[in-house]
Amino acid sequence: xxxxxxxxxxxxxxxxxxxxxxxxxxxxxxxxxxxxxxxxxxxxxxxxxxxxxxxxxxxxxxxxxxxxxxxxxxxxxxxxxxxxxxxxxxxxxxxxxxxxxxxxxxxxxxxxxxxxxxxxxxxxxxxxxxxxxxxxxxxxxxxxxxxxxxxxxxxxxxxxxxxxxxxxxxxxxxxxxxxxxxxxxxxxxxxxxxxxxxxxxxxxxxxxxxxxxxxxxxxxxxxxxxxxxxxxxxxxxxxxxxxxxxxxxxxxxxxxxxxxxxxxxxxxxxxxxxxxxxxxxxxxxxxxxxxxxxxxxxxxxxxxxxxxxxxxxxxxxxxxxxxxxxxxxxxxxxxxxxxxxxxxxxxxxxxxxxxxxxxxxxxxxxxxxxxxxxxxxxxxxxxxxxxxxxxxxxxxxxxxxxxxxxxxxxxxxxxxxxxxxxxxxxxxxxxxxxxxxxxxxxxxxxxxxxxxxxxxxxxxxxxxxxxxxxxxxxxxxxxxxxxxxxxxxxxxxxxxxxxxxxxxxxxxxxxxxxxxxxxxxxxxxxxxxxxxxxxxxxxxxxxxxxxxxxxxxxxxxxxxxxxxxxxxxxxxxxxxxxxxxxxxxxxxxxxxxxxxxxxxxxxxxxxxxxxxxxxxxxxxxxxxxxxxxxxxxxxxxxxxxxxxxxxxxxxxxxxxxxxxxxxxxxxxxxxxxxxxxxxxxxxxxxxxxxxxxxxxxxxxxxxxxxxxxxxxxxxxxxxxxxxxxxxxxxxxxxxxxxxxxxxxxxxxxxxxxxxxxxxxxxxxxxxxxxxxxxxxxxxxxxxxxxxxxxxxxxxxxxxxxxxxxxxxxxxxxxxxxxxxxxxxxxxxxxxxxxxxxxxxxxxxxxxxxxxxxxxxxxxxxxxxxxxxxxxxxxxxxxxxxxxxxxxxxxxxxxxxxxxxxxxxxxxxxxxxxxxxxxxxxxxxxxxxxxxxxxxxxxxxxxxxxxxxxxxxxxxxxxxxxxxxxxxxxxxxxxxxxxxxxxxxxxxxxxxxxxxxxxx
Numbered sequence: 001x002x003x004x005x006x007x008x009x010x011x012x013x014x015x016x017x018x019x020x021x022x023x024x025x026x027x028x029x030x031x032x033x034x035x036x037x038x039x040x041x042x043x044x045x046x047x048x049x050x051x052x053x054x055x056x057x058x059x060x061x062x063x064x065x066x067x068x069x070x071x072x073x074x075x076x077x078x079x080x081x082x083x084x085x086x087x088x089x090x091x092x093x094x095x096x097x098x099x100x101x102x103x104x105x106x107x108x109x110x111x112x113x114x115x116x117x118x119x120x121x122x123x124x125x126x127x128x129x130x131x132x133x134x135x136x137x138x139x140x141x142x143x144x145x146x147x148x149x150x151x152x153x154x155x156x157x158x159x160x161x162x163x164x165x166x167x168x169x170x171x172x173x174x175x176x177x178x179x180x181x182x183x184x185x186x187x188x189x190x191x192x193x194x195x196x197x198x199x200x201x202x203x204x205x206x207x208x209x210x211x212x213x214x215x216x217x218x219x220x221x222x223x224x225x226x227x228x229x230x231x232x233x234x235x236x237x238x239x240x241x242x243x244x245x246x247x248x249x250x251x252x253x254x255x256x257x258x259x260x261x262x263x264x265x266x267x268x269x270x271x272x273x274x275x276x277x278x279x280x281x282x283x284x285x286x287x288x289x290x291x292x293x294x295x296x297x298x299x300x301x302x303x304x305x306x307x308x309x310x311x312x313x314x315x316x317x318x319x320x321x322x323x324x325x326x327x328x329x330x331x332x333x334x335x336x337x338x339x340x341x342x343x344x345x346x347x348x349x350x351x352x353x354x355x356x357x358x359x360x361x362x363x364x365x366x367x368x369x370x371x372x373x374x375x376x377x378x379x380x381x382x383x384x385x386x387x388x389x390x391x392x393x394x395x396x397x398x399x400x401x402x403x404x405x406x407x408x409x410x411x412x413x414x415x416x417x418x419x420x421x422x423x424x425x426x427x428x429x430x431x432x433x434x435x436x437x438x439x440x441x442x443x444x445x446x447x448x449x450x451x452x453x454x455x456x457x458x459x460x461x462x463x464x465x466x467x468x469x470x471x472x473x474x475x476x477x478x479x480x481x482x483x484x485x486x487x488x489x490x491x492x493x494x495x496x497x498x499x500x501x502x503x504x505x506x507x508x509x510x511x512x513x514x515x516x517x518x519x520x521x522x523x524x525x526x527x528x529x530x531x532x533x534x535x536x537x538x539x540x541x542x543x544x545x546x547x548x549x550x551x552x553x554x555x556x557x558x559x560x561x562x563x564x565x566x567x568x569x570x571x572x573x574x575x576x577x578x579x580x581x582x583x584x585x586x587x588x589x590x591x592x593x594x595x596x597x598x599x600x601x602x603x604x605x606x607x608x609x610x611x612x613x614x615x616x617x618x619x620x621x622x623x624x625x626x627x628x629x630x631x632x633x634x635x636x637x638x639x640x641x642x643x644x645x646x647x648x649x650x651x652x653x654x655x656x657x658x659x660x661x662x663x664x665x666x667x668x669x670x671x672x673x674x675x676x677x678x679x680x681x682x683x684x685x686x687x688x689x690x691x692x693x694x695x696x697x698x699x700x701x702x703x704x705x706x707x708x709x710x711x712x713x714x715x716x717x718x719x720x721x722x723x724x725x726x727x728x729x730x731x732x733x734x735x736x737x738x739x740x741x742x743x744x745x746x747x748x749x750x751x752x753x754x755x756x757x758x759x760x761x762x763x764x765x766x767x768x769x770x771x772x773x774x775x776x777x778x779x780x781x782x783x784x785x786x787x788x789x790x791x792x793x794x795x796x797x798x799x800x801x802x803x804x805x806x807x808x809x810x811x812x813x814x815x816x817x818x819x820x821x822x823x824x825x826x827x828x829x830x831x832x833x834x835x836x837x838x839x840x841x842x843x844x845x846x847x848x849x850x851x852x853x854x855x856x857x858x859x860x861x862x863x864x865x866x867x868x869x870x871x872x873x874x875x876x877x878x879x880x881x882x883x884x885x886x887x888x889x890x891x892x893x894x895x896x897x898x899x900x901x902x903x904x905x906x907x908x909x910x911x912x913x914x915x916x917x918x919x920x921x922x923x924x925x926x927x928x929x930x931x932x933x934x935x936x937x938x939x940x941x942x943x944x945x946x947x948x949x950x951x952x953x954x955x956x957x958x959x960x961x962x963x964x965x966x967x968x969x970x971x972x973x974x975x976x977x978x979x980x981x982x983x984x985x986x987x988x989x990x991x992x993x994x995x996x997x998x999x
Contacts, residue, residue: 008080012087016073016094020110021102024065063109069095070107070114088118089168096175106179111172115151122154129154144180148173211254212245214334223247223330224272229464230332236442237406239460241334245272248328252303255333256296267293268336269302273310274327275319286315287329291336291366299333306331321929337460339453341424342366343377345432347440348447348470350941350950351887351978353862357381358433361940362424366453374919376938376959378422379886382433388414389437410434428454439464444539445473445556447862449947469950470862472522472536475556477859479524479531486529486853488730489845490796493819494626495727496524502633507541509582510575514544529849530857546572556860583642587777590635598784601628605791610798618799619827625792632785639781643774650767657772661779663786667719671741674715675748678708682749690750692742712745721790726782729793730816736797799823808838817845883966885935887980888946889956893933894974894985897967900927914975916967920945928952933975935982937963949977957982 070092077091092114099107116123129150155169212218212227215235220228227245234240244255261267271287288309290302309315310329343362349355361377409431410416416430436450439461447470451463483495504520511518518541523534535556582589601624610618646652659665678695679685681704688694699705720735734741800815808826809815815823818841825831826838895912909915911932918937920928928934928945929952939945939958949956955977960966963982967973972985 005080008077008087011080012073012077012091013094015076016091017098017102019069019073020095020098020100020107022069023103024069066109067113069099070110070112071117073110074114074117085118086162086164086168088114089165089172092118093168093172093175096172096179100179106176108176111176119155119158122151122158125154126151145177148177211258212247214240214243214245218245221274221327224274224327224332225465226270226463227272227330227332230461233439233461233464238408238439239458241337241460241462243332243334246303246331246333248274248330252300252331255303256300259299259333261293261295261299263294266291266336267299268334269293269299269306270332270334271306271309272330272332274330286312286318293336303331303333337453337455337462339366339460340364340456341428342453343424343432343451345436345450345452346447346467346470346941347436347450348467348862349381350467350469350863350946351890353470353890354858354860356383356385358384358436359941360420360424360429360432360436362429362432362452364423374938376886377940378420378424379940380418380420380422380424380429380433382416382418382430384416384433384437388416388434389441408435408438428459431459435459435461446471446536447473467862469947472534472864473556474525474527474532474861475535475859476530476532476857476861477556479533482533483531483727485725485728486849487526487531487728488816488849489819490816490823491728491730492526492531493821494729494792497521498626498629498633500524501630502637505634506579506637507545509578510572511541511544512575518544527861528855528857529852532861535860545575582638583645586635586638586642587773590639590777590781593631593635594784597628597631598788601625602784602787602791610791610795613798615799615802615827618795619824622792622795625788625795629785629788629792632781632788635781636785639774639778643771643778646771646774650771652768652771656768657775659775659779661776663719663722663779663783666779667715667722670715670719671745672748672753674708674711675745676752677711678705678745679749679752681705681708685749690746692739692746695746695749696742716741721787723790726786726789729789729796730813733790733793735790796823799827808835809842810839814842817842817849881984883960883963883982883984885957885960885963885980885982886940887956887976887978888939888941888958889934889949889954890978891933891953891955892974892976893955894972895932897969897971897973898931899964899967899969901964914973916963917945918964920948928954933957933977935960935963935967935973935975937961 073091073095074088077087078085081087092111095110095114096107099105099110112123126147152166152170152173156166159165212223214227214231216231217235218228218231223245227243230240230243231245244258246252246255259267269290271289273287286309288306290305293299293302307329341362341364343360345361346359349357349359358381360380360382362380363375363377410427414434416433418426418429418433420429432450432452435452436448439448439450440446443464443466447467448464449467450461453460453462482499483491487495500521500523503523504515504518507518507520508515518537520537522537525532525534605621605625610621613621647654647657660669678699681702682688682695682698688698696709699708716735716738721733723731723733724740725731796815800809800812803809803815803826804811818826818838822834822838822841825834893914895914897916898909898913899916901918909927909930911930913931914933914935915927915931916935919939920934920936928948931954933954934945934949934956936945936956936958937960941958946956946958955975957975957977957980959980960982967982967984968987971987974983974985975981976983
């Protein structure tokens with residue numbers, strides 16, 4: 001590179017960014033009009049100048065000034081590098097970056113004119129073909145991105161040998177695309193006529209084809225989930241009113257030419273924002289819907305009003321709080337159904353969050369009365385069981401022909417159990433409940449919030465969306481097999497991170513980068529002391545692995561899998577190959593790990609019992625066992641998975657396999673053999689009582705019998721690490737409590753079992769041997785894992801005995817009601833205050849476990865644990881005043897009353913504030929986000945206030961008559977959002993009593 005070219009490089013990287021940031025447009029506009037364009041629209045002065053002053057001398061000069069910048073940058077590079085056009089593109093990149101960093105502009109005009117000077121042939125082709133792209137994509141953002149891609153493709157076709165030029169052009173396109181993503185598009189703003197004028201330009205490219213209807217397949221990423229869902233329902237055959245959809249930024253001209261609203265045929269305008277009504281954020285009530293639109297002028301105005309609601313402060317704050325997608329506002333226009341009964345339905349109870357009850361709320365008239373929160377609706381509970389749904393046809397993705405035959409109607413021979421009385425006909429309520437559960441199944445078991453209306457002849461579906469507060473779905477189906485019974489806190493605090501962590505590692509092997517964003521620590525939870533797996537998360541993982549959508553139903557209802565798509569399977573081939581490599585080396589890896597880690601560790605533990613170790617050394621021992629358990633957990637998951645995979649792959653029957661190598665089977669065979677030997681020494685066996693203590697006493701009377709007892713002790717030494725529940729360290733092992741084994745020995749003695757079938761099983765071919773090899777490995781892994789868990793338990797028991805001797809614990813088993821984190825703190829004295837709380841913690845958790853064990857855990861539980869659950873055990877004062885309402889958002893809260901009769905901004909609201917309001921709608925959301933609880937005079941479980949309260953996780957009670965008069969500022973109250981009880985704890989304090997009008 002010559003000295004002149006070095007100077008050129010410096011000028012390109014210094015002058016071009018400065019030239020891009022030079023505010024020529026602002027200077028020209030301010031000089032002619034005294035208007036500051038940076039204060040208009042989004043601050044993109046180029047777009048603002050074009051739309052506010054297009055066609056005037058100001059607009060022309062603004063465009064020319066930006067064009068001159070692009071041309072100057074290209075000519076500067078051409079002067080210093082006349083034979084290397086790559087530097088011309090580099091100069092445009094520097095110009096664009098300066099335009100963005102300094103002037104906060106996109107630099108589109110700079111690039112267009114600069115590239116025309118750089119390569120007029122490519123520019124002409126892009127202009128010609130790119131003009132068509134707006135017709136193809138029918139959306140500005142997609143059209144712009146298509147032009148950027150086209151620019152790179154045409155450059156590569158025209159200059160295939162110039163890799164540097166192609167790379168520079170690709171970099172320019174990537175930077176432009178990134179800038180388009182970061183800079184708001186003024187063409188989307190409904191301010192000062194910008195939106196209307198800009199739409200006319202792009203409407204030219206779209207024509208009448210931009211008018212979408214609910215009879216088409218719609219993309220939720222382009223028109224919002226609400227419109228996409230209704231179009232899907234309509235194509236499936238559900239009763240959805242006819243409607244049209246305007247994507248974000250579209251003009252209503254084509255729609256206005258299509259429909260004719262009138263007082264006899266009114267229309268409704270509804271929001272369908274991108275990101276609304278998704279599984280992650282419902283956005284209930286955040287955007288505007290307009291009913292009873294009876295003229296074209298009103299329709300046009302209503303559409304603009306609905307679009308504007310996307311940028312209302314409350315809606316923007318909601319999207320920020322929920323990390324919702326920023327994608328613009330599509331508008332849904334439908335023929336309005338004149339409902340004589342209307343309402344909403346939850347396919348699962350949002351308060352109980354379990355069971356088969358469907359909640360239906362409704363009133364005579366239109367639906368908006370129910371969701372507004374200004375009226376208390378009639379509420380019904382309808383039980384829809386699995387057997388009631390047997391009439392639902394086998395589901396598959398509906399085809400245009402089959403979609404009309406979906407059987408969502410309640411079969412005439414079925415009548416559902418229901419609670420609640422009111423003006424709504426009982427048969428209509430049952431039909432609504434059946435429809436809600438039918439829609440839940442259609443969406444693979446995800447609970448649905450359904451908005452409905454009935455016009456006297458037809459039941460209509462106005463909307464359905466996931467109930468965000470009932471996600472995730474927790475299933476007992478799988479967890480009961482892994483961690484059965486009711487779980488102690490210590491067991492759970494150890495098992496959960498081990499299991500979730502290892503499964504996360506395995507899933508990551510298959511998914512690779514597609515595992516990003518998945519929190520594997522949320523794979524499992526406890527609900528009333530019973531373990532549950534996260535079916536929603538596992539279903540999401542399975543779908544990412546290429547399994548079909550009904551994977552969620554497989555986890556929750558046992559539905560069968562359909563064949564996974566070929567493309568999804570191919571996408572997972574690299575990860576599956578990595579998993580296959582791990583499977584192939586599994587036995588070799590286990591043998592190596594046993595030699596290096598497991599066997600030396602277990603040998604040391606055997607020769608150094610934990611009985612007399614001090615607490616600090618016991619904690620060190622526990623840490624070492626946990627490190628070994630982490631590796632052992634991997635093998636304990638992979639070994640049975642490998643065996644199952646091989647058995648399925650080679651199509652080997654279970655009857656051809658020998659499962660005798662598992663510790664449970666080998667121990668039982670050893671005990672059977674011992675009982676058979678003892679039977680020969682007891683000729684008077686039939687005269688003995690079939691009780692273990694009697695049999696053992698009889699054996700001790702002879703020397704041969706004492707030999708049997710010694711063999712029994714040896715049996716306990718060998719298999720003493722086993723217990724009734726191998727994965728629960730809170731359950732005593734056989735070594736600690738031999739009574740169950742003694743009873744089993746006695747049972748074998750009096751009632752010898754038949755010979756085991758697997759004793760005669762022998763591998764016949766190489767396929768069976770391949771599976772058998774993994775079964776034997778599974779047995780070795782199970783024995784190792786069980787021994788490590790036993791060593792862990794014995795270490796904790798030794799620690800418990802020392803703490804019982806110094807008075808910290810009172811009785812055997814107390815330690816298992818603490819978590820491992822708490823045990824660490826107590827051992828290291830990291831939290832001195834915890835020591836004083838230990839007795840109360842243990843007593844409370846022991847009581848909870850005893851209460852939980854009295855009830856069978858439900859198979860499915862919806863949503864996360866309710867807030868403030870630790871306050872559930874409060875005792876209600878007999879002298880307190882009780883107000884009864886409708887529980888609308890679960891949880892418990894105690895705090896000071898703040899009465900608000902109108903919506904205002906109140907600075908002193910906090911987590912100890914219980915808001916008392918006449919009603920709630922979407923506008924109250926910012927206050928609810930700050931408060932600790934909510935009490936409303938009217939409303940039900942499905943009103944906007946209740947939905948928002950559940951999303952923010954605060955308890956809420958609705959339908960407390962005259963609550964704003966009966967409760968006063970400063971009163972201390974306690975609310976139960978599940979039962980709907982408001983307990984008044986104290987009279988209002990005069991010092992804090994504030995008149996509502998002064999707030």
